[in-house]
Amino acid sequence: MTLKELRCLLAIVEAELNISAAAETMHASQPSLSRHLKLLEDELGFQVLARRGRSIAGITPAGQEVIRLARRIVNDVGNIRAYAANVRGEGAGELNLTMPQTYARHLLPPVLAILTKRYPQLDVRIHHLGEGEPTERLEDSRADMILLSTAGDRVPAGISLPLFSWKRVVMVPRVHPLASLDRPVTLVELARHALVTYDASRRPDSSLRRVLGQAGLRARFACSAQDADLIKVYVRAGLGVGLVGELAVEDADREEFAVLEVESSLPECVAWALVPSGRVLRDYTVDLIRLLAPQLPADDIRRAIDGSARPLWPPPRAWDAGYADVGEPRLGRPPTRTTLNHLPQQSTYLG
Incomplete structure (x- = not known):
């Protein structure tokens, strides 16, 4: 049994049992993956993956346990290699990030520009996650x-x-009746207009629908999308009032649209980094987290991941549309306690 065979098995599972997709991920041929899978199953003496004809139909009960153990083995080997690379001060590697399109398009470019200057041999791969979409x-x-x-x-x-x-803001054409307001848009005014916003806002448990419901109001949706740039297209076409994250608003948008704040009863959003437990992070991953959140100590980040401590995190800094020349995000608004006051007691915030 080889590490290569276990990696091929996990690649097939992560590709939802699609060998062609797994082969592309592994930079290998489909026959090669099939061969490694057969060698593994021959040594085990049973099938890990159930077949239907020439296609894979599912995972056998015994295969579930093999996959669990294979993940642990591959993860342990990866941790040893990551630790050794950090000790050597090695900057080459692959960084896999999953995020909504809004973050990939409007947040990450200047941050990655700083990170890749520090680590010129770093290979960054960005995978799409729909706004509000549940994660595996x-x-x-x-x-x-x-x-x-x-x-x-x-x-x-x-x-x-x-x-x-970060806050959600209203975006409307300059000829729209709301464009003349010199104050935040109220919930009543939001409820009067058809909204163009993220798909996640349509869910019954969304914060937008919850806040409107508490005020005796109901949201009316004209259109929704997962991409803020697409929302702008629909607002431009006159479908309704746009409601997007402030980090998706660019200077050119402010010239074309009226961008208005919403009354404070609509809660702010918090951007989170989810990191795997029990995994040794490469130095460049910790550096990326600290570029996004300089208030988080690197040692606390590592201790939280390896399970040796549960740090009390400081409040999230307020986002602002710019980055300082020194290489840290410029977060212009002062830290807010509005969200923190409503966090559950088991929160890892300091406060």
């Missing part, structure tokens, strides 16, 4: 880190690091 178990995926957002008092399960807070 991080330990079962190839991701080194997942970026996502929650609103109000919601804290993601697992090892979750609070990075920064």
Whole structure:
């Protein structure tokens, strides 16, 4: 039994039993993966993956246990290699990030520009996650880190690091009646108009629908999407009032649209970094977290991941649309306690 065989098995499982997709991930041929899988099953003496004709139909009961053990073995070997690379000060490697399109498009470019200057041999791979879309178990995926957002008092399960807070803003054409307001848009005014916003806001448990419901109001949706840039297209076409994250608003948008704040009863959102437990993070992964959240100590990040401590994290800094020349995000708004006051007691925030 070889490490290569176990990796091929896990690649097939992570590709939802699609050998062609797994082969592409492994940079190998489909016959090669099939051969490694056969060698593994021959040595075990039973099938790990059930077949239907020439296709894979599922995972056998015995295969479930083999996969669990294989993940642990592959993870342990990866941890040894990551630790050794950190000790050697090696900067080459592969960083797999999963996040919504809004973060990939509007947040990450200047941060990655700083990171890749520090680590010129770093290979970054970005995988798409729909806004508000549930995530798989991080330990079962190839991701080194997942970026996502929650609103109000919601804290993601697992090892979750609070990075920064951000607000939702209204975006309308300059001829729209709301464009003349010199104050935040009220919930009543939001409820009067058809909204163009993220798909996640349509869910019955979304913070938008919850806050409107508490005020005796109801959201009316004209259109929704997972991509903020697509929302802008629909607002431009006159479908309705846009409601997007402030980090998706660019200078050109402010010239074309009126961008307005919403009354404070609509809770701010918090950006989180989800990291896998029990995994040795490469130095460049910790550096990326600290570029996004300089207030988080590197030692606390490592201790939280290896399970030796549960740090009390400082409040997330407020996001601002710019980055300082010194290489840290410029987070202009002062840290807010609005969200922190409503966090559950088991929160890992300091406060």
